Amino acid sequence: MSTLTYAEENYLKAIYHLSDGGKKGVSTNDISGEMKTKPASVSDMLRKLGDKAVIEYRKYYGVHITEEGKKLALQTIRKHRLWEVFLVEKLKFSWDEVHEVADELEHIKSRILIQRLDEYLGFPKFDPHGDPIPDEYGDVRTRPRLPLNELDLHATGQIVAVKDSSAAFLRYLDKVGAYIGARIKVTDMVEFDGSIEILVDNKKSIFMSKDVAGNILVMQ
Amino acid sequence: MSTLTYAEENYLKAIYHLSDGGKKGVSTNDISGEMKTKPASVSDMLRKLGDKAVIEYRKYYGVHITEEGKKLALQTIRKHRLWEVFLVEKLKFSWDEVHEVADELEHIKSRILIQRLDEYLGFPKFDPHGDPIPDEYGDVRTRPRLPLNELDLHATGQIVAVKDSSAAFLRYLDKVGAYIGARIKVTDMVEFDGSIEILVDNKKSIFMSKDVAGNILVMQ
DNA sequence: TTTATGTTTTAGGTATATCTAAAATTAAAA
DNA sequence: TTTTAATTTTAGATATACCTAAAACATAAA
Ligand SMILES: [Mn+2]
Ligand SMILES: [Mn+2]
Ligand SMILES: [Mn+2]
Ligand SMILES: [Mn+2]
Numbered sequence: 001m002s003t004l005t006y007a008e009e010n011y012l013k014a015i016y017h018l019s020d021g022g023k024k025g026v027s028t029n030d031i032s033g034e035m036k037t038k039p040a041s042v043s044d045m046l047r048k049l050g051d052k053a054v055i056e057y058r059k060y061y062g063v064h065i066t067e068e069g070k071k072l073a074l075q076t077i078r079k080h081r082l083w084e085v086f087l088v089e090k091l092k093f094s095w096d097e098v099h100e101v102a103d104e105l106e107h108i109k110s111r112i113l114i115q116r117l118d119e120y121l122g123f124p125k126f127d128p129h130g131d132p133i134p135d136e137y138g139d140v141r142t143r144p145r146l147p148l149n150e151l152d153l154h155a156t157g158q159i160v161a162v163k164d165s166s167a168a169f170l171r172y173l174d175k176v177g178a179y180i181g182a183r184i185k186v187t188d189m190v191e192f193d194g195s196i197e198i199l200v201d202n203k204k205s206i207f208m209s210k211d212v213a214g215n216i217l218v219m220q
Numbered sequence: 221m222s223t224l225t226y227a228e229e230n231y232l233k234a235i236y237h238l239s240d241g242g243k244k245g246v247s248t249n250d251i252s253g254e255m256k257t258k259p260a261s262v263s264d265m266l267r268k269l270g271d272k273a274v275i276e277y278r279k280y281y282g283v284h285i286t287e288e289g290k291k292l293a294l295q296t297i298r299k300h301r302l303w304e305v306f307l308v309e310k311l312k313f314s315w316d317e318v319h320e321v322a323d324e325l326e327h328i329k330s331r332i333l334i335q336r337l338d339e340y341l342g343f344p345k346f347d348p349h350g351d352p353i354p355d356e357y358g359d360v361r362t363r364p365r366l367p368l369n370e371l372d373l374h375a376t377g378q379i380v381a382v383k384d385s386s387a388a389f390l391r392y393l394d395k396v397g398a399y400i401g402a403r404i405k406v407t408d409m410v411e412f413d414g415s416i417e418i419l420v421d422n423k424k425s426i427f428m429s430k431d432v433a434g435n436i437l438v439m440q
Numbered sequence: 441t442t443t444a445t446g447t448t449t450t451a452g453g454t455a456t457a458t459c460t461a462a463a464a465t466t467a468a469a470a
Numbered sequence: 471t472t473t474t475a476a477t478t479t480t481a482g483a484t485a486t487a488c489c490t491a492a493a494a495c496a497t498a499a500a
Contacts (some may be wrong), residue, residue, distance in 0.1 A: 007457060028478055041458055043479050048456090060465060060478060091336040101330045110321045116311040227487060248448055261488055263449050268486090280448060280495060 002052050006107045009076050011035060011045050012054055013106075015065055016073035025062040074138035080106035081127035081134075082117050088128040089121060095128040096170035129170075130161025130180045130217065146220075148184075149194060149213035156185045157218035164215040176206045178216065222272045226327045229296050231255060231265050232274055235285055236293035245282040294358035300326035301347035301354075302337050308348040309341060315348040316390035349390075350381025350400045350437065366440075368404075369414060369433035376405045377438035384435040396426045398436065 004012065014034045018026045028046065032039045050057035054069030065073065083105040087093040093101075115136070118124075125141060126132055134140045145160050159182045162169065173179065177200060187205065188197035194210030224232065234254045238246045248266065252259045270277035274289030285293065303325040307313040313321075335356070338344075345361060346352055354360045365380050379402045382389065393399065397420060407425065408417035414430030 005456070029476095037457090038459065039478065040460080040480080044457075047479095087333075091333070091340055093332075093336070097332070101328065101333055104328045104330075105325075108321065108324050110324075112313075112317070113307075113311070113321055116313070120311055225486070249446090257487090258489065259448065260450080260490080264487075267449095 004052070004054070004072060007045070008049060008052070008054075009072075009107055010103075011042075011049060012065070012069055012073045013076050013080075015049075015055060015063060016070065016077070019065055022065045022070050025064050027062045031063075071138045074134040074140065076106050078134040078136075078138075079108070079114055081131060082114060082121065082124070084127045084129070085121050085124045085133070086117060089124075094170075094174070095165075096167040096174070098128060099165065099167070126161075126180075128180070129165045130159075143219060145217040147214045148186075148198070148216040148218050149196065149210050151186050151196075151218065151220070153186055153189045155220065156183070157220045158183050159216055160219045161217040162215055163217055169212075169215060172212070173216075176208070177204050178206060184218065224272070224274070224292060227265070228269060228272070228274075229292075229327055230323075231262075231269060232285070232289055232293045233296050233300075235269075235275060235283060236290065236297070239285055242285045242290050245284050247282045291358045294354040294360065296326050298354040298356075298358075299328070299334055301351060302334060302341065302344070304347045304349070305341050305344045305353070306337060309344075314390075314394070315385075316387040316394070318348060319385065319387070346381075346400075348400070349385045350379075363439060365437040367434045368406075368418070368436040368438050369416065369430050371406050371416075371438065371440075373406055373409045375440065376403070377440045378403050379436055380439045381437040382435055383437055389432075389435060392432070393436075396428070397424050398426060404438065 011031065014031055015026050016022065018024075018030050018034055028039050028042045031042045031046075035042065037045075046055065046057050046063055049055045049069070050063075053066060054072055055063045055065050057063050080102045083102040084098045087098040087101060088095055124133055132140045132142055143160065147163065148157075148159075151157060159178060159180055161180065162173070182200050183202070185199045185202075186196055187199050188207075190196070194213075195208060196210070196213055197205055197207045199205055231251065234251055235246050236242065238244075238250050238254060248259050248262045251262045251266075255262065257265075266275065266277050266283055269275045269289070270283075273286060274292055275283045275285050277283050300322045303322040304318045307318040307321060308315055344353055352360050352362055363380065367383065368377075368379075371377060379398060379400055381400065382393070402420050403422070405419045405422075406416055407419050408427075410416070414433075415428060416430070416433055417425055417427045419425055
């Protein structure tokens with residue numbers, strides 16, 4: 001099992017996410033957009049990742065992640081999400097501040113560090129954005145979840161994650177009082193633009209656009 | 221204030237240590253030995269560090285660290301030592317396991333991270349090896365300390381730090397029962413080779429070579 | 441004061457990770 | 471089926487961080 005550089009880890013993680021966990025192929029342009037590097041740089045990197053057998057690369061036809069690549073990507077994701085939990089739970093970061101720092105911390109190479117961190121945090125199963133934390137072996141316990149805008153009128157559910165975890169979106173959620181774990185009920189729907197009104201914890205009413213609702217994931 | 225790469229931070233830290241905190245000049249060969257890179261690579265790096273004005277570099281005559289360089293080196297040292305405290309105090313690492321990991325963690329760029337970590341750890345003043353942790357502004361509270369082998373017979377003191385913090389030496393100290401904070405008394409001295417016997421906490425007697433004693437720092 | 445030795449620098453090369461500009465390829469439109 | 475447009479790759483640069491081998495330099499020894 002060859003070891004990856006920081007840049008290779010970042011690309012592989014991007015490919016894993018873009019491929020929806022290895023289900024779809026991913027194009028050079030998609031990766032370029034995600035990584036904010038030029039398509040020419042992506043082509044270079046894909047050749048290298050192909051040589052290391054973490055992706056299957058057919059020129060001009062995009063890439064698929066291999067089993068080995070999936071395993072390595074999940075290790076990086078595990079580290080990223082554990083560090084996010086640490087930052088929020090222990091260092092009192094807010095959930096919109098953790099991403100950049102975790103993007104650096106995820107590359108620290110030490111098996112024992114991650115094992116001890118996991119233990120120290122009480123073996124958390126989800127990160128501050130509701131995303132599942134893979135275990136040591138790369139197993140992810142997924143739970144069924146769907147975008148809030150797909151709920152029927154009067155349906156109830158619980159907010160379990162966000163699709164968009166940009167600082168701007170997370171701060172907006174803080175402002176209106178939506179949070180992971182909140183119990184919600186759809187109290188109104190506007191046919192015209194798909195915007196909805198929800199009741200949070202049987203207390204607070206929030207009105208939101210379809211766009212916002214589409215980035216909130218709920219469990220029914 | 222230009223920003224440094226990981227490699228530049230590592231070299232600057234080495235130069236700071238080798239120069240005894242900026243007091244002495246440092247040679248290319250010394251740096252080469254410390255960094256385990258070739259002298260030719262060191263010359264390259266010195267030119268770059270000179271351009272960034274963190275050292276004063278006169279070809280063939282070694283380098284001196286500048287005020288700006290000292291400040292930056294102390295920031296890296298601060299981060300290194302805070303992470304070491306975290307690893308030992310929170311993640312239950314032993315003091316001989318923390319160095320390599322802290323050598324990676326020290327490069328994470330986030331002011332707020334270090335502030336919060338410092339706070340979370342209770343603003344520690346010394347790392348697990350007894351070395352002082354510089355504050356945000358690079359101020360170091362030093363305390364007078366001398367090698368144990370320089371103590372007179374029957375003198376008392378307290379172990380406050382180790383000079384050599386290699387895993388082998390630290391594990392040896394664990395084995396014989398010497399630790400930071402221990403109160404000691406020199407109970408015997410062998411003229412011939414400088415080896416000594418000390419009494420730890422008025423309980424345990426330890427016999428050690430001059431070499432070992434020279435790597436233990438005490439406060440009287 | 442010249443020579444020898446050790447130290448340091450330069451010259452030139454490799455590997456990673458990026459870029460721009462040009463060429464190649466695929467896929468869509470005419 | 472040919473042309474066009476979009477995508478992707480290659481070619482050639484740049485920057486960092488290392489290397490080996492050769493040249494330059496400082497200093498200690500003769
Ligand atoms: Mn990253
Ligand atoms: Mn997250
Ligand atoms: Mn380091
Ligand atoms: Mn230390």
